[in-house]
Amino acid sequence: MTQTNEKNCPLSGVCNVAGTLPQCTTDCSPYISVTRRYKASQLPKDYTTTFMSNSPVRATQEAIYATLDTYIKSFSMDGVRIKNVYLMSESPGTGKTTTASALLNEYIRRRFMYYVKRKEEVPQELALFLDMTEWQNRYNMATMSKDEDKLDGIAKDIERYSEVEFLVIDDIGLRTATEAFRGYVHTIINARTTNSLPIVFTSNVPITELRNVFDDRLYDRVRDQCIELPFDGQSKRGRR
Numbered sequence: 180m181t182q183t184n185e186k187n188c189p190l191s192g193v194c195n196v197a198g199t200l201p202q203c204t205t206d207c208s209p210y211i212s213v214t215r216r217y218k219a220s221q222l223p224k225d226y227t228t229t230f231m232s233n234s235p236v237r238a239t240q241e242a243i244y245a246t247l248d249t250y251i252k253s254f255s256m257d258g259v260r261i262k263n264v265y266l267m268s269e270s271p272g273t274g275k276t277t278t279a280s281a282l283l284n285e286y287i288r289r290r291f292m293y294y295v296k297r298k299e300e301v302p303q304e305l306a307l308f309l310d311m312t313e314w315q316n317r318y319n320m321a322t323m324s325k326d327e328d329k330l331d332g333i334a335k336d337i338e339r340y341s342e343v344e345f346l347v348i349d350d351i352g353l354r355t356a357t358e359a360f361r362g363y364v365h366t367i368i369n370a371r372t373t374n375s376l377p378i379v380f381t382s383n384v385p386i387t388e389l390r391n392v393f394d395d396r397l398y399d400r401v402r403d404q405c406i407e408l409p410f411d412g413q414s415k416r417g418r419r
C-alpha cells in the first residue's frame with residue numbers, strides 16, 4: 180500500500196489533500212518544489228525539522244515565542260515590511276540558533292504558499308542560512324590559497340546573501356574578523372537594508388556592539404526596523 184506523505188511535508192498544515200491518496204505522496208509536485216527550497220537554504224541538518232510549533236525552546240522562552248508567533252504572520256502579508264530580528268544572549272546554548280532556524284523554516288513554507296495562492300512564480304531561493312564562522316573560515320582559506328575558484332565562490336555568496344528574500348546570519352560576533360571580511364559583511368547588510376530585505380541575527384553580543392563593527396549609518400538602519408529579543412537562562416545544550 181502507498182504511504183501518504185503528510186508527516187514529512189512542511190505544507191501539510193495548509194494543504195486540503197494532506198493524507199489523501201492519490202495526491203499525498205513523495206511525487207506531489209508542490210512537495211518536491213518546497214523541498215528543493217529547503218535544500219537550497221544551507222540550514223544545518225540538525226535544524227531542518229524545527230518549526231515554531233515544535234521548537235524545544237518554546238517552553239522556556241514563552242514571551243519571545245509569543246512575539247515571534249505574531250512576527251511570522253508578516254511573512255504572508257501584503258504590503259507589510261518584514262522586520263529584522265536580533266536574538267541575543269551572552270551565555271551560549273540558550274536556543275538562539277534553534278529559534279532562528281525555526282523562523283527560516285516557517286518563512287520558506289509560508290512564503291511558498293503565499294506565491295502559490297497568488298499564482299505567481301516561486302523564486303528558486305526563498306531563504307538562506309549564513310553560518311558566519313563557517314563562511315569566515317571558507318573566506319580565510321580562499322584568500323590564503325589564492326584559489327580563483329574559491330574566491331569566485333565567495334563573490335557569488337556575497338551576491339546570494341545580498342539578494343535572497345530572507346537571511347539568517349548565525350553568530351554575527353565578528354570579533355576576529357579582518358577589515359576586508361567585515362567589508363563584505365557590511366556590503367551584504369547594506370544591500371539588504373537598502374532594499375528592505377529582512378535579516379535574523381543571532382549573537383552573543385548586545386546589538387549596540389554592532390556600532391563598533393559597522394558605521395553609524397548602517398547600525399541605525401539595521402536597528403530602525405529590528406525586533407530585539409534577549410534570551411535569558413543558562414545553557415540548555417545537551418539536555419534534549
Ligand SMILES: Nc1ncnc2c1ncn2[C@@H]1O[C@H](COP(=O)(O)OP(=O)(O)OP(=O)(O)O)[C@@H](O)[C@H]1O
Pocket residue numbers: 235236237239240268270271272273274275276277278381383415416417418419
Ligand atoms: N530554552 C531551551 N529549551 C530546551 N532546549 C534548548 C533551549 N535552548 C537550547 N536548547 C537546546 O540546546 C542546544 C543548543 O541550542 P542552540 O544551538 O539553539 O543555542 P544557541 O543559543 O544558538 O547557542 P550558541 O550561543 O552557542 O550559538 C539545542 O540542542 C537546543 O535544542
Ligand SMILES: [Mg+2]
Pocket residue numbers: 275276277349350381
Ligand atoms: Mg547558536
